[in-house]
Amino acid sequence: MTVELERWRASVDSGGSEETLMRRSMDELDFVDSVRNRNGSRSPKRVAAMAVSICAVVLGAIVLLRTSWQSKSGPCGQILVRRFESYTGLGSEYGVFLRAAALSVEMGWTVVPVTTDWIYGNLDNFFVPPSYGCVLPPDLLNDVSTYKEFGTEGWERADRLQLTRNFHPLLHLDGLIRDRSIDPEAMHRLDMKQRLWSLDKEHLTLPYGESVPHGVDKAFLEQADALKRLWVPNAKMQAQIDRLATRIGLHQARSTRRPVVAVQVRLGDKKTELDDLQRVGSHMQLYASTPMPQSPATLTDARSDDMNVYFQAIQVAVGRLYEPDLTPGAFPRPTAGSQKPLVVVMTAEPGVTEQLSALDKHNEFDFILTPSSELTAAQQEEYNRVFNSTSATRAMHRRWDQKDLEKASLSLRLALTRQLIAELTVYSRMADAFVVSGNSNLGRLALTLAGEEGALGLPGQRIFGGRVRSIDVPFYPTTWRTSIFA
Incomplete structure (x- = not known):
């Protein structure tokens, strides 16, 4: 650290x-x-x-x-140590830290991240180290195990706290966010709206303007402000971000380039994600909710309906870019000689890009898959071996598994983490549009990175939403979606 x-x-x-x-x-x-x-x-x-x-x-x-x-500058007051744990994903683990950091101003905490043993690598490998307006004690990290666990009895009076992923501390953190930053009346209206959506079989995607629902916007802005302070790439990371932005044309003036839209496809692998989809009234079907097909051909067929939903979301996102009322500095309407919009696919699932391209019957778009990889030859060979990505079949299936990452070398893990951070940063902050999955921790992190205008939309036009849109589950600023409803 x-x-x-x-x-x-x-x-x-x-x-x-x-x-x-x-x-x-x-x-x-x-x-x-x-x-x-x-x-x-x-x-x-x-x-x-x-x-x-x-x-x-x-x-x-x-x-x-x-x-x-x-x-x-005197010594820090109440210090909250957040030691990142390795058995959860990057978005999930970073999200816990971000929620605590967003509360720190109001609560008077000094939140200290400790990532020396994190599977994704020390945060200092990617970001400028955080600054503190007080003096941290030299023995702060000597024995964190003796610190009072946040959320347990008497935690308010302790000088040093630790925030773990245990159920009750996270539930208590969610309660603080709900009590201070969430409007209960607006949550009641959101709950009623989602119940109505559940009765409408045609309701597949979350409408524009609902990605960050009214009632959680205060908590959203608090986390977005905290992320501005924390998500500051160091020189090496910023150079990779710049290279990615250049590759997909985002460093060119808008008047001389084509529209660039990113899409995050998350097929879903956790029961909580499936439950969230049902609770918000979406009738999308995730791969994990259906039995494993016996053949690649059956697998492709089983996923085609869901890919249609993503493809339609891309079409809508691109269409908005030509509307001056929705997009400041809108793109000129395409002509016969115009370059096709570029769709950048962000996914860990093989076969997704091919499926989306196959749905493009009128050849409207150019599709590419995450063009940010900067692996060396040795890292690429290890990646193919560890993640088994050289399979002969290109059929779609859920590939990503945290346990696979544990098998990779530190060099490969750092390279993959830099790739992910570069993609999230560029697509969230620079792409003309970004379609994400709100039932994914990374999708909610993308909305937060986009900030107020990027996720909520232009002032006075919030009903139309912003550049970054969730396709399924609205943003929630807590560990569990149900926490916002008390």
């Missing part, structure tokens, strides 16, 4: 701000150096002396400010 103190910003007790100190110093230098040489310019020696003096004054001001700030 890397701990970095917040940059000094305080004013100096006796001398005012850094700006006033520097301004007064410059005036003094001008006064003592007001005698010019015979040709009207200062001598080289005097210019050099002045430069040295300026540097000395600036350094002195910095030292004075830093000393003053550090003298005012």
Whole structure:
């Protein structure tokens, strides 16, 4: 874990701000150096002396400010240590940390992530280390096991807490979010709306404008603000993000490029995800909810209806990009010579891109699969071996398994994590549209990364939604969707 103190910003007790100190110093230098040489310019020696003096004054001001700030920064108050665990996915594990961080301002916590043993790699490998406005104790991580577990009796009075994935601490965290940031009346209306959707067999996809439902928007914005502070890629990670954006054309001016739409396809593998789909009134069918087909051909047929839903969502997302009322700086209507919109498929399931392309009967789009991989030859060979991605069949099936990641080397795990972070960042913050699955932790993280306008939509036009849209389950700011309903 890397701990970095917040940059000094305080004013100096006796001398005012850094700006006033520097301004007064410059005036003094001008006064003592007001005698010019015979040709009207200062001598080289005097210019050099002045430069040295300026540097000395600036350094002195910095030292004075830093000393003053550090003298005012006392030890941290209640510290909440969040040690990332390895047996859950990146979106799930990071989400727990993000929810605690979003509450930290109101609760007075200092939330410290510890990821030295995380299967996806230390967060410092990808992000600028977080800053703190207080002094962390040097023995903070000596024995975290002795810390009071958050949410248990007496936790409010403890100086040091640990937040685990145990059921009751997470349930307590959900309760704090619900009590402080969720509108219960709006949740009642959402519940009634979803009950009506469950009666409508034609209700497959979540409508635009419902991705972040009214009533959880305050909690959403709190988490989005926390993510702005935390999700700050370091130089290496930012370089990979830039390369991905360039590959799919997003670094070109909109007037000279084609629309770029990303789609996250999550076939679903957890019972909770299937339950969430039913509770929100969607009649989509996830692969995990149907028996395993006996042949690849049957498997492809079994998934075709669901892929139709995703394909239609892509069509709608692209169509909005030509509407000035929905998209600021809308794209010009396509003509016979126009480039086709690019659809970037983000998925861990083989066969998805081929299925979507097969549904494109009128050749409307160009489909590509996650063009962000930067694996070395050795990493690619290991990836094919560990994840068994060289299977002769291209039929669709759920491939991703956390246990497979545990078999991979640290080098491959870091490379795959960088790829995932690059995709989430580029598609959420830069793509013209992004269709995601809200019953996926990564889908909800994408909505949060998109921020207020990207996920909620333009001010005054929230009913139309934003660039990033959930296809199935509305965003919920808690560990479990049911927590928002008390």
